[in-house]
Amino acid sequence: MAERAQATRPGPAPRGLGDRDIGGMLYTGEMYGLQADLLAVVLGGSVPQAWAAVSRWRRLGYAESARLGPGPAWIWLTRAGLAACGLRYAPIPPALSRLAHIRAVTTVRLALEATAGYQRAGAFWRSERRLRARSGSRAGLRGHLPDGEVHWPDSASRDGAAVAWAGECWAIEAELTRKTVSRTTAIMRDLLARTGDYGGPAAEARVPGRPARHARALYVCSASARPTVLRARRNLGPAAARIEVRDLPGPAALEAAG
Amino acid sequence: MIRQYLALLLLRKAGRGLRRLATVAAAVTLLAAAAPVSLVAAGSAVAAWQFGWPPRRLYGAALWCLPAVAVWLATSALARPRVTDAPYHAWLSMWALAAAGHLAAAAVTVAPAAVPPGLALGGLAWGYRIHRMETGAGGLSPGSAAGFDQRQWRRQVRSARARIAAPGAVPLTRRHGEVAIGGTIRAVRHPARPIAVLPYGRLRSHQVVIGTTGTGKTTLLLRLWAGFMAGALTRQAAGTGRRPLLVVLDCKGGADSRRIANRARRVLRDAGARSTAVWPDDASLCLWDLPPGRLTSTLLDLVEHGTGSAAYYADVMEAIVALAVQAPGGPPAGAADFLSRLDLDWLTAAYAGAAEALATLRSGGQLIADVALRFRSLWRRLGPGFDRPGSFADADVWYCILEGTAETLVAEAQARALVDLLTSYITGPGQDAEVLLAVDEFSAVSRRLPIWALYERARSLGLAVQVSAQSWPGLAADEDERYRIAATAEGGIWLLRTPHPDPVVGLAGNRSTVDSTRRLTGGPAWSEEGSSRAQLIPVVDPDLVRGLGVGQVAYVHQGGVSYIQVKRVVAAPAALPRVAAPPAPAVPAAPDPAAEPEAEPVALAPEARVAAEVAAFLDEAFGRARA
Numbered sequence: 001m002a003e004r005a006q007a008t009r010p011g012p013a014p015r016g017l018g019d020r021d022i023g024g025m026l027y028t029g030e031m032y033g034l035q036a037d038l039l040a041v042v043l044g045g046s047v048p049q050a051w052a053a054v055s056r057w058r059r060l061g062y063a064e065s066a067r068l069g070p071g072p073a074w075i076w077l078t079r080a081g082l083a084a085c086g087l088r089y090a091p092i093p094p095a096l097s098r099l100a101h102i103r104a105v106t107t108v109r110l111a112l113e114a115t116a117g118y119q120r121a122g123a124f125w126r127s128e129r130r131l132r133a134r135s136g137s138r139a140g141l142r143g144h145l146p147d148g149e150v151h152w153p154d155s156a157s158r159d160g161a162a163v164a165w166a167g168e169c170w171a172i173e174a175e176l177t178r179k180t181v182s183r184t185t186a187i188m189r190d191l192l193a194r195t196g197d198y199g200g201p202a203a204e205a206r207v208p209g210r211p212a213r214h215a216r217a218l219y220v221c222s223a224s225a226r227p228t229v230l231r232a233r234r235n236l237g238p239a240a241a242r243i244e245v246r247d248l249p250g251p252a253a254l255e256a257a258g
Numbered sequence: 259m260i261r262q263y264l265a266l267l268l269l270r271k272a273g274r275g276l277r278r279l280a281t282v283a284a285a286v287t288l289l290a291a292a293a294p295v296s297l298v299a300a301g302s303a304v305a306a307w308q309f310g311w312p313p314r315r316l317y318g319a320a321l322w323c324l325p326a327v328a329v330w331l332a333t334s335a336l337a338r339p340r341v342t343d344a345p346y347h348a349w350l351s352m353w354a355l356a357a358a359g360h361l362a363a364a365a366v367t368v369a370p371a372a373v374p375p376g377l378a379l380g381g382l383a384w385g386y387r388i389h390r391m392e393t394g395a396g397g398l399s400p401g402s403a404a405g406f407d408q409r410q411w412r413r414q415v416r417s418a419r420a421r422i423a424a425p426g427a428v429p430l431t432r433r434h435g436e437v438a439i440g441g442t443i444r445a446v447r448h449p450a451r452p453i454a455v456l457p458y459g460r461l462r463s464h465q466v467v468i469g470t471t472g473t474g475k476t477t478l479l480l481r482l483w484a485g486f487m488a489g490a491l492t493r494q495a496a497g498t499g500r501r502p503l504l505v506v507l508d509c510k511g512g513a514d515s516r517r518i519a520n521r522a523r524r525v526l527r528d529a530g531a532r533s534t535a536v537w538p539d540d541a542s543l544c545l546w547d548l549p550p551g552r553l554t555s556t557l558l559d560l561v562e563h564g565t566g567s568a569a570y571y572a573d574v575m576e577a578i579v580a581l582a583v584q585a586p587g588g589p590p591a592g593a594a595d596f597l598s599r600l601d602l603d604w605l606t607a608a609y610a611g612a613a614e615a616l617a618t619l620r621s622g623g624q625l626i627a628d629v630a631l632r633f634r635s636l637w638r639r640l641g642p643g644f645d646r647p648g649s650f651a652d653a654d655v656w657y658c659i660l661e662g663t664a665e666t667l668v669a670e671a672q673a674r675a676l677v678d679l680l681t682s683y684i685t686g687p688g689q690d691a692e693v694l695l696a697v698d699e700f701s702a703v704s705r706r707l708p709i710w711a712l713y714e715r716a717r718s719l720g721l722a723v724q725v726s727a728q729s730w731p732g733l734a735a736d737e738d739e740r741y742r743i744a745a746t747a748e749g750g751i752w753l754l755r756t757p758h759p760d761p762v763v764g765l766a767g768n769r770s771t772v773d774s775t776r777r778l779t780g781g782p783a784w785s786e787e788g789s790s791r792a793q794l795i796p797v798v799d800p801d802l803v804r805g806l807g808v809g810q811v812a813y814v815h816q817g818g819v820s821y822i823q824v825k826r827v828v829a830a831p832a833a834l835p836r837v838a839a840p841p842a843p844a845v846p847a848a849p850d851p852a853a854e855p856e857a858e859p860v861a862l863a864p865e866a867r868v869a870a871e872v873a874a875f876l877d878e879a880f881g882r883a884r885a
Contacts, residue, residue, distance in 0.1 A: 018494070020532065044532035045491075052495065111879045116540055118879075164871040216872065220880060241869065246880035 017060070020044070021053055022085075025062060025077060029087045030127040031106050033076035033094035036065075037251070038106050047072070057081065069099045089133055100253070104174040105147045107252040108220045112150065112172075121163045124151045134199030143194065143205065144187045146171035146217070168215035174248065175225035184232035191217045192239050218244045222252075294352060294368045298376020303384045310414030310443075312450045313388065316381030323374040330370035345371040394774040399784055411444065415807070418443045418823040421452055428453055428825040430481075430488045430529060437461060437485030439478075440825040443810065446797055447769065447818030454813070454822040456750075458489040461694065464713065466733065466747040467726035468762065469754025474809035474824055476518055478752060479696065479726060481827050483522065484529035486694050487654070491530040503691040504531070504655045505680055509669060509699045511661035519657040525827050526655050535653035537676075538643030545644040545675055546596075548682050550589045554580045556678040557596075560640075560671045561632055574622040578629050581605055581615055593637045593645045600630035639668045644675055650683040662702035673703040677712060684719050693721035700725060701734050710739045713746070722749065730758050741765075750815035759803040759812075766814045768794035 017025075020043050027042045028034045034042065040050035054075050057063035062081030067073045079091035094102050109125050112118050126149040135145065154167040171191045179187075194213045196204030219229045226245070233243045289296040302316050334344040348371045355364035390396030391406040418441030422428045428438045436455040444450075461482060469475035483504055493499025506522065508515045516539065523534040535541030548556060557579050558572075582599040583589050585608040590596035598604065602623045609615035619626075637645070650656060658676055660669035683689060695716060700709050709725065716723040725743055727733045733740045744751060744765055751762055775788040798819045803812050806821075813820045873883065 044527060045530045046528065049491075049530060115875065115879045117875045163875070164868045218876070244872065244876055244883075246876055246883055249880060 017056065021056060024050075024053055025057060025081060026085050026087075028063070028075055029077045029082055029085050029089065030125075030129055031109070032098070032102050032129055033074045034106060035074055035103060036072040038103070038110065039075055041110055060084075064093065066093070068094065068096060071103075074099070089129055100176055101147075101174065104176050104220070104222075104248055104252040105172070107249045108172060108174050109148060111249045117163055118150075121166065122153050124153070125149070126151060131198045134197075136199065143190045145198065146191060146214075147174050148172040149214070150218075165215065169213055171214040171217040173217060173219045174252070175219055175221040175229055176248075177222075178225050178228045181228055181231045181235065184228055185235045188217060188232055188236055188243055189239075192236075192242055214242075216242050216244055218246065220246050220248050220252075222248050294349070294365075294372030295376045295379060298373050299379035299383060302377050302380030303387075306380065306384045307387075308413060309417040310410050310412075311384075311417070312445075313381040313385035314450065315452075316377050316384065320374045320377035320381065323370075323377065327370050327374055393772040393790060394776070395786070395788075395790070399782070400776050411802070414443045414821075415810070415823065417441075422823060422825045430485055430827070431492060435489050435492055437482070437489055438825070439481060439485075439813070439822050440809075441823045443821040443823055445818070445820045448813075448815070448820045454820050456485070456813075458486075458493070460749045460815070461486045461489065462692065462722045463749030464717075464722060464743075464747045465724045465749035465752065466744055467724065467752040467754070468728075468730060468733070468756050468759075469726075469752070469811070470728050470756055472808065473754040473756075473806070474811070475726065475728075475754055476521075477809060477826050478754065478811055478824050479698075479724075480522060480525050481824060482724065483655075483694070483696065484525050484827050487526055487529040487531050490692050499692060501691045502531075502654060503650060503693045505650065505676075505693065505695050506655070506657045507660060507673060507676060507695070507697045507700060508657065509660045509662035509673065509697065509703045511659055511663055511665075511669065515659045519659060522655070522657055528827075531654040533653040534655040534657060535648075537656055537658040538641060539659065541653065541656070542643050542646035542648040543676070543679055544647050544649065545679065546589065546591055546593075547649060548679065550584045552678065552682055553589055554583045556675055557583070557633070559674050559678070560636055571625070574625050575629050575632075577618050577622055578605075578626055581609065581618065585609065597630060597634055597637070600626055600633065602626050636671065639665075640671060640675075641668075643672070644679075650680060651689075660703055662699060666702065669703040670705050670707075673700070674707050677707055677715070681715060681719065684721060693719075694724060695721055696724040696726070698726045699728065699732055701727065701732055704735060708739065709734045710742055713743060724749075729756060730761050750813055753798070753803050753806075753812040753814060754810070755804065755806040755808075757804060759798065759800050762814060763796045763798045763800045763803070766796065766798045766819060767817045769797050771795050 024039060024043045028039065036047055036050050036054070039054070040047045043050055043053055054063055054065055057075075057077075058065065060080075061078060062084055063075055063077050065073050065075045074094055076093050077085065077087070077091065082089055082091055105128070112123075113125070128145055128147050131145050131149065148171075150170045150172060152163060152166050152168050152170075154162075173187075173191075175184075191214050192212060193206055195207045195210040196213065219233075221229050226247070229245055233240045233245065236243065302319070305311070306313065306316055331341050331344060334347075335341045338344065338347070348368050352364045352368035355361075355367060387396065391403045394400055394403050397403060397406065421441040428440060430438060432438055432455055435458045437458060439454045439456055442451055442454045465482075467475060467479060467482075469478070483506070487502055487504060490499055490502030494501060504526070508518065516536075519534075519536045519539075523536070526534055537543060545556065546553065554576070558576055561575070578600065582596060582605065585599060585605070587608065590599060599608070602619065605619055605626070606616065609619065658672075660672050660676075662669040662673075680693070680695065684691070684693060697709070697712070700712070704712070713723055713725075725733060725747075730740060733743055740761070744762060751765070753759055753762055770792055771794075772790050773793045774790040776784040777787050779785045797817060798812055798814055802821070806812065809824045809826070811822050811824055813822055877883070
């Protein structure tokens with residue numbers, strides 16, 4: 001939570017930027033980059049309004065945009081933008097090989113955030129970029145990094161009724177392409193068995209007897225990846241109950257944005 | 259003698275006939291000579307008649323042609339030194355080309371010289387026709403004018419509908435921040451623009467909307483709200499405006515209000531509103547955030563008071579509530595806290611050492627239990643909508659649903675509290691929002707807070723109030739209040755179809771027109787002889803308002819009226835559409851514990867219950883899981 005506070009409190013807004021701008025920049029920074037149509041959803045406006053915001057950011061040197069692949073142009077934060085947001089990430093544009101995946105993860109995040117339960121509970125998305133930054137150069141060596149984590153606060157929600165799964169942490173995986181069943185099963189086991197935070201000491205990653213870090217893992221799959229994920233889940237035995245599988249939202253496909 | 263008289267009559271008739279024939283022959287010759295101009299004039303006049311355009315539209319078109327004429331003249335000047343001869347030469351060339359059978363080339367050659375004057379002449383002819391019909395001097399009979407007006411109305415409606423039919427034809431806001439409402443059908447004493455626009459400032463003034471159910475009132479209101487939101491956000495982005503806050507008090511309640519709230523949420527999201535809170539269904543406000551003094555008066559206003567001997571009881575109640583709210587240690591944090599304070603022992607302990615408060619408790623102590631009982635009942639009726647954290651700052655739009663039809667007493671108290679909360683929010687420190695308060699059928703809940711008081715309070719706070727009602731009587735409780743509200747609507751009055759538009763018609767005022775009488779010459783024929791006189795007629799035609807179609811509205815402002823076909827604001831589908839659920843299987847499916855908890859006689863284990871709730875949550879986010 002302290003980490004969250006640090007990330008969402010970037011200090012006084014630079015001249016010309018409003019709350020929406022700051023929120024949009026933080027979102028963009030956390031997700032590596034966003035396409036203009038998704039940025040419009042994040043900002044709660046239309047695509048032209050999103051471009052107006054991007055032009056403000058560009059004027060301040062905080063963002064760059066370019067048409068990197070199919071569909072609308074991508075927007076990502078520059079070094080100055082990341083610094084202004086208090087995010088210590090490498091200032092690089094979204095990798096071409098990951099465009100589709102980044103878009104899919106963003107749509108999953110938006111779909112979750114659009115629900116009343118998520119908003120009422122004050123849930124928090126911890127992005128893969130953040131997890132990767134915490135893990136530093138050890139990322140990937142100590143197990144698989146999920147595409148995001150959703151943290152559900154313990155405290156009661158605004159209307160006094162906490163969600164039934166309050167206090168849980170979920171691992172989120174957006175599956176676009178088909179992996180092998182064994183690889184997917186291994187990743188699922190890794191996610192469900194993990195006890196420690198990412199970036200922490202290796203000894204705490206899996207400590208027998210400690211509660212699992214991820215109470216559930218949510219797999220949001222494309223049609224092609226879904227059979228593999230379902231077969232991998234069946235291989236888990238009783239732990240399969242902790243794997244939720246859903247379909248990717250319609251706009252998740254990179255082509256859908258075009 | 260008789261023969262001579264008859265011969266004279268015949269001669270006179272023949273003379274008149276010859277004169278008329280000569281006039282017609284001269285006119286035909288002139289028209290034939292100026293054939294290109296005549297054709298354009300005739301065509302434009304027919305088009306204006308067919309599409310219900312005002313003459314000024316043809317004048318405007320003629321003016322827009324002038325740059326092309328200038329270019330043509332400049333080009334001609336290169337070929338011939340005398341530019342003034344260019345039209346004549348074009349005319350000659352046209353005839354030569356036409357005689358040679360090159361009709362298209364002839365038309366192109368003469369177009370620069372013929373189109374602008376043709377359009378202007380067409381406008382003049384069309385204007386003359388309208389003038390004749392409006393004054394009752396045209397047509398075959400005195401009734402022709404009425405028929406002409408009805409036909410023109412139908413054509414104007416058809417034209418306005420066609421103008422706004424194309425998607426994107428009427429963007430919500432225009433270049434200068436004006437809010438586009440729809441296609442102008444007809445305008446009287448207002449500029450007759452093809453698209454009716456409203457300056458943003460008009461939305462920041464009080465407005466009145468009157469229209470019965472099914473006339474397009476919701477469509478109009480959504481357009482106005484979306485326009486306010488988009489306009490305000492544009493101004494805020496440009497640094498010339500403040501954050502917009504739209505508060506809607508829907509005082510009807512029921513499923514219909516919730517349907518409208520859902521539509522409003524989608525429409526306003528497209529207009530730029532980041533969040534829409536629907537109170538009390540999915541958002542709450544905290545009454546206990548009010549400053550102690552205002553909280554005391556609001557709490558007292560929520561409870562019914564009597565007069566006469568009951569005034570004593572009211573005074574005691576005020577004293578007790580003030581003691582409970584302003585007790586040392588701060589105001590209550592919630593209803594439970596407040597109710598627990600309505601206890602003699604608690605108050606005595608809290609005010610230990612305060613002689614004046616203790617004296618009050620000694621004299622009114624026996625009534626504390628009664629006061630507590632009344633507030634307990636009140637809170638049970640009000641529900642949790644005021645007792646949870648929440649503020650108007652939490653959302654850009656607050657859609658508050660008051661059950662004014664089903665639970666009038668509760669809705670009255672809620673309305674009072676909501677207005678107090680909004681007032682407190684606006685006057686609070688650091689609040690800098692442009693507020694539009696839209697109240698629908700407020701008269702249903704205005705017993706505690708007369709709408710006139712709301713109007714005055716809003717005026718003093720600098721927020722705009724938009725009052726809407728299904729009829730003139732629905733505006734306020736009595737006629738005096740209705741007139742006061744309508745007369746002070748600086749932002750204008752919107753009249754949809756309503757059977758009783760006369761009060762607004764009276765407020766809009768009159769205009770001067772010419773009325774002509776015509777002499778009946780026998781049989782069903784009228785001569786063109788008669789007399790004319792100036793007379794005053796209402797600016798707003800009440801019969802036109804009574805016959806308005808769905809989505810048509812008369813906008814009355816500053817002694818003029820614009821009849822508008824409102825462009826429906828279509829909410830885009832959700833930005834992230836949910837995956838459609840597969841059709842239900844024909845065979846009995848496994849029971850869904852999330853959907854039908856009552857059907858499960860055995861209580862679910864905690865893990866299963868959580869799993870079911872998680873599944874329901876994910877269904878909401880991504881659609882139902884496939885088998």
